[in-house]
Amino acid sequence: MSYLVIKCGGSIVDQLPESFFQDLVKLQETKKIKPIIVHGGGPMITSQLKLMNVKTTFVNGLRVTTKEVLDVVEMVLSGSVNKKIVRRMIDQDAKAIGMSGIDGQLLEATPIQDVAKYGFVGQIKKVNLELIDSLLDQDYIPVISPIAIGQDHQHYNINADVAASAIASSLQAPLCFISDIPGVLVNDEVLHYADQVKIEQLIEDQTINGGMIPKVQAALDALTAGASEVSIVNGMDEHALFDFIQGEKIGTRIQLKEISYA
16 A cells, blocks of 8 residues: 545635545555545635634735634634535545544644744644554545644644645655646646756746745655655546546656656
8 A cells, every 4th residue: 555645725625526536535445545635725714814803914925823813724724624625525435534733643843933923833843654554544534634733732834735745755655736727837738747957947937936836845845855756736627636646647747856858
């Protein structure tokens, strides 16, 4: 059995076709793959904060997380978004179990930088691999919200890409970012393979921009730390995940070593 860490953007959960969840079950049953899902939920957090009249600001792309903001972040991620994914998986007869990084001290974290500047935004220090393996050995598919625990039992808001990268690195497993785009685009064509040099070049010339930048940077960080492969796949396409695992030329596969583009 081999691991597969899947990062799923919280904003696309409602849009994902039933085939995506069917494929997870199929991969687990027929391909001897152990899926692990990590999800985000930024847009839903912003909406809930606005609804509750809680001010939210960003510094260098990170949501400043006060105690009041953290309560809402945890409520949205570990509550509504997490259980929505679990429910959709159970609809496909999957053995899904929803949890956050707090549960069983799955994700241990330290502050990312200055708490006075960023609030309770963390970086992963340790992943509880024994807990993950215990669940996988019982054929559960963990669905993880990126909230972590630190010293004095303080909770931390973790970027979902970063959390998924940390888990994949710890397991030395492949990481697949499920998105609503077909991959890294160059002149409106999908770049199916890219190495670190190519990615950095595309960022410099602004071919890669906006929200794709932290995604590919998280991919490179995961590879550097030990993930075996990182990919970006459009989860909106029917059976895209299964086709990708089967080796179909879809999405973008990212690796560190140099690739010939001839």
